[in-house]
Amino acid sequence: MMYKLIVFLPLIGFLIAGMFGRRIGDKASQLLTASLVSVAAILSWMAFAEIALSGNKAHVHVLDWVSSGTLNFSWAFKIDTLTAVMLVVVNSVSALVHWYSMGYMHEDPDKPRFFAYLSLFTFAMLMLVTSDNLVQMFFGWEGVGLASYLLIGFWFKKPSANAAAIKAFVVNRVGDFGFALGIYAVFVLFGSVEFDVIFANAADFQNATMTFLGHEYHALTVICLLLFVGAMGKSAQLGLHTWLPDAMEGPTPVSALIHAATMVTAGVFLVARFSPVFQYAPDALVVVTVIGAATAFFAASVGLVQNDIKRVIAYSTCSQLGYMFFALGVGAYGGAVFHLFTHAFFKALLFLGAGSVIHAMHHEQDMRNMGGLLKKIPLTAAVMFIGNLAITGFPFLSGFYSKDMIIEAAYASHAPGAEFAFVMGVAAALMTSFYSWRLWFMTFMGETRADHHTYDHAHEGPWTIRFPLIVLAVGAVFAGMVFHGAFIGDNRVAFWNGALVTSAHDIMTEAHHVPFIVKAMPFVVMVLGAVLAMWFYLRKTDLPQRTAEMWDGLYAFLLNKWYFDELYNFIFVRPAFWLGGFFWKRGDEQTIDGFGPNGVSHAVAVIAAKARKLQSGYVYHYAFAMIIGLALVVTWFMAQSGGH
């Protein structure tokens, strides 16, 4: 019952606010949805205590869903430690974002719709993480995609918001293409789409092969790679990442909830959930490692030069997701989920902090028009300072435990690609530190570059904005310290309790025994990055400009996000429209119709011309002709039967 409440309370909120929002009013819709999600959040922590801390599992059957042939699956919840962790993350951040939005969306005329969408998202995300089978997971997967689409396009009058919303949905669909094929492949191999059956039988199929697109391949590798394509789409990994920066068109609380803390981590969750299968597909793990590492590096490099405060954090998210993936790739599943957990706190904090800045600055997002805000909004500055310390891995804050573990695991691993991941991870850590402090210095320090009116009126938001910031700041400080023993430390086997592939002698043990120089590396690059940022943005403030001019080619390359959008536009979008037009005009109208009906009709053009004068009478002729035809057939049959 508790688990059903956790999942369905947000749905109830969505339905009421969505259907009757205008009747019950703004205030009631906001309070209702926020309260229901808050209750779900409290219940989630209770579930966390019950499941993760006490070593239990639960399975809840809700309703049969589909049965056809040998394919059967239900609406059902599988609650284990991994799910419990996700429940806590999703509902806690969602509840805080609901409250925060009351302040942030204060002036928006469409509040019930906004809160309904937030609750819809929460419900879909919960269905995703609680699922006991692949198809329900796909339901949640598409559901969060829908909510993301609706929320990115929330300000639907803006063409850019609409474009970003469609882009997010369609690019995710490309990932879903892989995910869906993965589900079919799983069914062919295992004869089921239910997790318990799949994981129990994975070992039996470790040498199985399967025909895929006409060739024989290692079956589990095929499955893992297909599922990973889905994960790449949702988690914005290199190649399918292009939608995430554009998604910043949505209101900032949305960016914090969906595009930082929860939805984009669904891909990480998927791979972690499938760790019992991935462990038998080493080739697939190499791919995960390499893509993750490349994304971590790529996104961090683009983040260095962005000027929109939200885009910097968006690329940061993309980069941090890359860390999680290469952690999965080298087998540090617990490390990946731990980073997911800590990242949820500090990244939501950074986004909501950015939202607080934007709120204070009357929807200004360009950091070139900020500066000097420390005096005006000190609380926001303070919490973002904490967020920066956490993300860059300052000792004993949350990121320190999770990120350093990932880098160490990459070093300790001997799998192909792990060395690459280690180098990329350290490089990205350097850049992370630089862009994070760059953001903070440009926003809060120095002389203001904002116009006087805006600057003078800048002020902290109401308590609904301040309170979530403080809660998240506390989380960003302590989440690592409190939980690292359970997630990645000595208690991890008992803690995960079979939800992830862990053992007392896995990669995380080795990671604890890497040389000191490796352990110190993240710290060194963090300090280096911070010092560089200080040098560039506090001391020699003309240096960024000069550097950009000196390396103008590289600068343009980074500023234009490695030209992915231009490339995709050229290879996919424009050809699709061109082909559509070609098939329509040349294919249907000229060729098929030209030789088909129009060709025939040309022969009877004269009759047609006359008939047009008769208007609808022409149609009666057809009808009449058909009746005559039928009559003839009947006569023929009569004659036939008479002859028998």
Place this chain on the structure above:
Amino acid sequence: MNFLIHNLLSLMMLVPLIGAGFVLIVRHQDKEIEKRNIRWVTLLATLFTFVLSIVLWGLFDGSTADFQFVEKYEWIGNSISYHVGVDGISMLFVVLTAFLMPIVVLASWESVETRVKEYMIAFLLLETLMIGVFSALDIFLFYVFFEGGLIPMYLIIGVWGGLNRIYASFKFFLYTLLGSVLMLVAVFYMFIETGTTDIPMLMNHHFDADVQNLLWLAFFASFAVKMPMWPVHTWLPDAHVQAPTAGSVILAGVLLKMGGYGFLRFSLPMFPEATMHFAWLVFALSIIAIVYTSLVALVQNDIKKLIAYSSVAHMGFVTIGIFVLNANGIEGAIFTMLSHGIVSGALFLCVGVIYDRLHTREISRYGGLSINMKIYATIFVIFSMASVGLPGMSGFVGEFLVLNGAYTYDSWIAFFATTGVVLGAAYMLYLVRRLVFGELDKDDVKAMPDLNLREKIIFVPLVAVVFWMGIYPNSFLDPIHASVQNLIDTKFSAFENQTVVNVGPVEETEAPAAEAHHDAH
């Protein structure tokens, strides 16, 4: 009562005819009152038929593959009989037909003002004929209903249609004529060879393999046009564009399903070897249809054309599902047809709502409807998402089952067909963006009022069914299982899928290198 139940199908065909008879005799000096009475009579007749269809569904026994509610009377000579009945494959199509009829009558309530009497009679006749198609168990009877159903449809397009209606109905006629003639020849041949036109008997007859191929092609010509499959699909966009809203709904909702139903009722059980032989042809055409028409849909400027092209793409999934010859595929195909009947019907109704207000189908004339027509925008987005195949709504279940079945058959088919899922999202969301999102900057669009009560009543049951089918599809799958399984077991039990799994030697154990042949059981 028993008498009624034994003659339920005939009753369902009779009620609309009686309704048509009443409509014919309704007279009143005041033309407005006459029209009102005609509408009410029609609505009541269709509602009563719908109630009967619910009885049919309720009494239907899903545990058997046999035909139920069978009625058989001598009709023409001693070879053709009036033989009707339903099994799991056809029963829900009868329900679908009866469900959509009251909705289209309501949808025409205000938009049709000319020749209301003839219009309503045409629809009532059409209902009788459509129910006949899905329940006929005599191939000649089927042919009569199948072709007869086109007559009211020609009239609906040709009389109450748009400006270019003559061209559209002419095209419709040409295409269907071609298919029908070939099918008729095949029917004659089958009658001459077997001496019967009884469908259950023909199902048990084994035709010679070469003959099967020819017969299969003849039936294929007719059903492919009806589906419609690429490249004989070009009549559909024109027919939809010119048809009045209600005509489009019935065309997309029911008439397109006759092709798929025909494959399941005739091609598969009567010509199983030819079916396996020609499956590649169907897959090739279906995949082309999915990719090609999705791309064409992307560049349309006319709302109805866009939805018409999307129908062709969706029907591509149906034909794939039917010919992969496994339970997932066929059940998925039937489910997709039912779902598409609801969703595309609803989308055409949505078009009708704004067409009634602005009298244009040009997409660029609209925009920003979610500002002044909030309820409408919500409903439109819901059906768009159902069309895109969002899980939890009806479109997903069918699509998922079809593609799952296709993957079991051969991963190439699933690979290409799944691209349609990406393209479908692209064209549908692009449409949504242009219609309901964006600035509300045109004065005449600003003046459009939101849904009125009648329109809300139309959409509520459709929305409910879309979610019901998505969340608890077993209500619809359960009656189908037995008949589909029977079809596969009796005709295609020796058929082998091409996606093969070899559970190779597990090194740790000393298991022999057993090549386990693993298919979808």
